[in-house]
Amino acid sequence: MLREHPPTTVLRLVAGVLVALLALAGCSSDDPASDGDRTATSSTTAAPAPEPEEYEGAVEGFYEVPDPLPEGEPGQLIRVQEVGEQDGLRTVRVMYHSRDSEGRDRAVTGLVSHPTTDPPDGGWPIVATAPGTIGLASECAVSRKGNAVGTFGVEGVGVFSDYIGMGPPGETQAYLSRKSEGHSVLDAARAARQLLGDDVSSRLLVFGHSQGGHGAQSAHELAADYAPELELLGTVSGAPAAMFDRTYGGIDDIVSSIVMTMGLYGVATDHPEIDPADYLGPEALALEPVLGRACLDEVIETFVPPALAEGYWAKDPTTTEPARSVLLANDVGNVRVDAPLLLISGTADERVVHERVMDLFDRLCEVGQETELIVLEGANHGTEIPLAQERIEDWFAARLAQEPASNSCAPGT
Numbered sequence: 001m002l003r004e005h006p007p008t009t010v011l012r013l014v015a016g017v018l019v020a021l022l023a024l025a026g027c028s029s030d031d032p033a034s035d036g037d038r039t040a041t042s043s044t045t046a047a048p049a050p051e052p053e054e055y056e057g058a059v060e061g062f063y064e065v066p067d068p069l070p071e072g073e074p075g076q077l078i079r080v081q082e083v084g085e086q087d088g089l090r091t092v093r094v095m096y097h098s099r100d101s102e103g104r105d106r107a108v109t110g111l112v113s114h115p116t117t118d119p120p121d122g123g124w125p126i127v128a129t130a131p132g133t134i135g136l137a138s139e140c141a142v143s144r145k146g147n148a149v150g151t152f153g154v155e156g157v158g159v160f161s162d163y164i165g166m167g168p169p170g171e172t173q174a175y176l177s178r179k180s181e182g183h184s185v186l187d188a189a190r191a192a193r194q195l196l197g198d199d200v201s202s203r204l205l206v207f208g209h210s211q212g213g214h215g216a217q218s219a220h221e222l223a224a225d226y227a228p229e230l231e232l233l234g235t236v237s238g239a240p241a242a243m244f245d246r247t248y249g250g251i252d253d254i255v256s257s258i259v260m261t262m263g264l265y266g267v268a269t270d271h272p273e274i275d276p277a278d279y280l281g282p283e284a285l286a287l288e289p290v291l292g293r294a295c296l297d298e299v300i301e302t303f304v305p306p307a308l309a310e311g312y313w314a315k316d317p318t319t320t321e322p323a324r325s326v327l328l329a330n331d332v333g334n335v336r337v338d339a340p341l342l343l344i345s346g347t348a349d350e351r352v353v354h355e356r357v358m359d360l361f362d363r364l365c366e367v368g369q370e371t372e373l374i375v376l377e378g379a380n381h382g383t384e385i386p387l388a389q390e391r392i393e394d395w396f397a398a399r400l401a402q403e404p405a406s407n408s409c410a411p412g413t
Helices: 007-027 178-199 211-226 251-267 288-293 296-308 323-329 354-367 384-400
Strands: 077-086 089-099 105-115 124-130 157-161 200-209 231-238 341-346 371-376
Touching: 077 178, 089 178, 105 178, 124 178, 124 211, 157 178, 178 200, 178 211, 200 211, 200 384, 211 231, 231 384, 251 288, 251 296, 251 323, 288 296, 341 354, 341 384, 354 371, 371 384
Parallel strands: 124 157, 124 200, 200 231, 231 341, 341 371
Antiparallel strands: 077 089, 089 105, 105 157
């Protein structure tokens, strides 16, 4: 899968990979403060959910999942913890029920931020953020920081999900699992509605960048079947992880190897037929413990050297079963839904290369998904969202105003 590179090229690749990937830790909407198949659904006529536990202990204890986990509908709150108020926003740490890709009841953690003023008639709209890559280990969960959730200028409720497997100790995130990510995001919106009651409407906007772009698009594609009571108005997907069946040469080969490794260990949590040892070479396989304890920076520093060498893969998971079928089943862009999509790409992005996003755009147009494409000349993975900030704000405002969305797909595609 990897190409041989002369020594000077290797040095440039190492530097480029570290810059591109380390940017992800701080600039991929991992932090909620940045403005940034049919499954079981909860019934809109179900009996009122029981009151969640009001947790007042240490933050670390909040993430301990009750054992046994009490039964609960998707989005039903399990536990809440006051984080605080700042600049007219109250932030609450939440634990809520969701469903993984196998339909199992799972406890998920996240954050809800809402204005302390009176809501408008009909209630606040919801802006749900799907986080970018931070690692697989539970201690990396962004909600532990307790920062307020951004809403891109929308006066409403911001929700943020850690994804299934991220917050609770001893669990592993199902990295790039379409259903686990999408369900986590949608159920965070449901949790906010239980928390705040009639102060929150059913109107939902979704945002994500990088892995979060994949998570946002997953929620976008699953919402109608999984959470039909939510009114999805539109989704913003910045430089999304997608097109899992290909790489694009150069640094993308190295980045893809690391991302694919995390993906193998992630999907193995839901698919026992996937054994990373069947695909990784000996050197990469020996680094497995790092994935279970380290966050993104250390994962990158550890895995870049073997990813640059021959023998990283014993078998290519993009071409070898059963990994290939599982990975492709978790890809996005194969489903058309009524809500519009805003797709963002930077031409200098070395983390999710522009060619990857353009191939995804072509796929979206082929299935008939109404998609507006923003191409940012010279933008990299860390600058795409800051540069697109005002355009995202305007796009969300237009969705709330029920204005027609622009479609960059050619007529007839």
